[in-house]
Amino acid sequence: MxxxxxxxxxxxxxxxxxxxxxxxxxxxxxxxxxxTQSTSELKVLNKIVDKFGYKINDKMMVDFKLYYSDQLKNLNEITFEKTSNPYQSAMDLFSNDFNSSNIYKEDDLEFFNDVRVIENYYYTAKNLDISYKDNNIKQVGEGGISMYNISGSAADTVRMQYAKLSIRFDKIKENGEYKNLxxxxxxxxxxxxxxxxxxxxxxxxxxxxxxxxxxxxxxxxxxxxxxxxxxxxxxxxxxxxxxxxxxxxxxxxxxxxxxxxxxxxxxxxxxxxxxxxxxxxxxxxxxxxxxxxxxxxxxxxxxxxxxxxxxxxxxxxxxxxxxxxxxxxxxxxxxxxxxxxxxxxxxxxxxxxxxxxxxxxxxxxxxxxxxxxxxxxxxxxxxxxxxxxxxxxxxxxxxxxxxxxxxxxxxxxxxxxxx
Known part of the structure; x- marks a missing residue:
């Protein structure tokens, strides 16, 4: 041996x-x-990606909107039959604490939750450009300098690194790297x-x-x-x-x-x-x-x-x-x-x-x-x-x-x- x-x-x-x-x-x-108790919610994204892919572009958003609208329409058909109440969004339904009424089947509740998740993904994708537009990476670096009282040559180094990172961030926005589900x-x-x-x-x-x-x-x-x-x-x-x-x-x-x-x-x-x-x-x-x-x-x-x-x-x-x-x-x-x-x-x-x-x-x-x-x-x-x-x-x-x-x-x- x-x-x-x-x-x-x-x-x-x-x-x-x-x-x-x-x-x-x-x-x-x-x-x-x-x-990982919310795995059922996580699987909703897999279904969305299967239908439209993960790249967010104009065509994808049009198709995604139609899909979301159809799901919301189906939700309202169920709720109207039970309560005669239509909803502008799935979140409005959840805001009314409908679970306590015990008038919906378990399958209906699961479907409602799926629509809420789909809605969340749709509006997040829709507002993604706005969210990214508001970020200034150089200001983030200045915020770090101020927070830790960095000064002298160290502060210059931080500014230089965040200037490089800002170029990378602009590249992410330019090539649409951030526009993915x-x-x-x-x-x-x-x-x-x-x-x-x-x-x-x-x-x-x-x-x-x-x-x-x-x-x-x-x-x-x-x-x-x-x-x-x-x-x-x-x-x-x-x-x-x-x-x-x-x-x-x-x-x-x-x-x-x-x-x-x-x-x-x-x-x-x-x-x-x-x-x-x-x-x-x-x-x-x-x-x-x-x-x-x-x-x-x-x-x-x-x-x-x-x-x-x-x-x-x-x-x-x-x-x-x-x-x-x-x-x-x-x-x-x-x-x-x-x-x-x-x-x-x-x-x-x-x-x-x-x-x-x-x-x-x-x-x-x-x-x-x-x-x-x-x-x-x-x-x-x-x-x-x-x-x-x-x-x-x-x-x-x-x-x-x-x-x-x-x-x-x-x-x-x-x-x-x-x-």
Whole structure:
């Protein structure tokens, strides 16, 4: 049996690792089912897209209006028969608290609700141009400068980045990238749920497992008092390298299992049929004060895979950080504690740097801060992290630094005193 396979077996058969993975996946499933109770409303959009496509243009809006009018007419036929009351809109019907009258069948109530949802999508699409016209990205940057009292060269940098983002925003309006149907952000908040709630859960769950696994692998011989047997040979002194490769592989494996199962269940519960190619900068995908403005023209599918890829790389970086800590600390529990302190210090330091200098941005370019912006990756994310290649630069810079340090640690361990 190869050394790497033996080290891997230590992990995959560990009751702690198996137990934690089961708990984390169960928790994710609970969150998914608990937060996606309006799936019947979400499916209405799939029906609309099946009929008209997701691109919003003049012809589509004409057809959409006729469809909505027909549905409203059918609604009024039912209500007039029961109460002799016609309604100008589905929302007027719901405003009258008609559920308490108990005069409608359950199928009628479901139909009424579908019409209300169709109505919401129609008027949101109709007013989309007005909503986008009122946004001034440069003023958003000035608002951030004022809010955080940014001054000096830092303020100049923020203005420069938002000027670039403004050009991108104008491009989104020019090419109609925002004129595509998607789940209404301010109603369902699907982007926030998926890329903030779920992805942040994934990141921290996997991080906990990776830190525990890497610390366990690195300190196994020390904690089990077998170090003088294992590391007494020349081959044994190269074991750190094997452990490093196994920890990286395990990081990938754990990430794949947790994200694969959790997202598999999510996309089974929530149908994205017909929406996979919708640009992530769709005007419907707007659940905050500012619409989501991506630096690149990406479909939902491309954005999803880029975010998943970013999770993989971040978790590998966390494995590298744990590997480095484990070369100095000979207890897996203390390694976990030191990692947590390192995480906290990285976050705190980023908020202590004076906001009058460009040095304030350096604290943002860490994997610890990066994972806190998961719902805004590759997008506008506030005055301190709105850089076009923020994610790429952070990952590349830290990969070079950490891999170099890991290499040094491996070479140093070959001659290191074990006492």
């Amino acid at each position: 190869s050394v790497k396979l033996y080290e891997l077996k230590k992990v995959i058969f560990s009751p702690v690792v198996i137990g934690l993975m089961a708990v984390f996946i169960a928790f994710n499933i609970f969150v998914i089912f608990n937060q 998607f789940f209404i952000g301010n109603v369902y908040k699907m982007h926030t749920f998926l890329f903030k709630t779920l992805f942040r859960d994934f990141i921290f769950e996997i991080m906990i497992l990776i830190v525990l696994i890497t610390g366990y692998l690195m300190n196994y011989e020390f904690e089990n008092k077998t170090l003088f047997v294992v590391y007494a040979t020349k081959r044994g002194r190269k074991l750190n390298k094997d452990k490093f490769y196994v920890s990286i592989f395990t990081s990938i494996l754990v990430t794949t299992i947790i994200i694969g199962i959790s997202l598999g269940i999510y996309f089974t519960v929530v149908s994205y049929s017909g929406l996979w190619k919708v640009p992530i900068s769709s005007g419907f995908n707007w659940d905050n004060q500012l619409p989501y403005i991506s630096w690149f023209n990406m479909s939902f599918t491309k954005y999803l895979f880029c975010c998943i890829g970013l999770v993989y790389v971040c978790e590998i970086l966390f494995a590298c950080i744990t590997f480095i800590i484990s070369n100095f600390i000979r207890s897996s529990y203390i390694v976990f504690f030191i990692f947590a302190i390192t995480f906290g210090i990285a976050i705190i330091i980023s908020g202590l740097i004076p906001v009058s200098s460009n040095a304030v941005f350096i604290g943002q370019f860490t994997p610890f801060v990066l994972i806190l912006h998961s719902q805004q990756w590759f997008m506008e994310k506030g005055p301190f992290a709105t850089f076009k290649y923020y994610e790429v630069f952070t990952i590349v810079a830290w990969s070079i630094i950490l891999l170099s340090i890991c290499g040094i640690c491996m070479r140093k361990f070959r001659k290191q005193n074990l006492y």
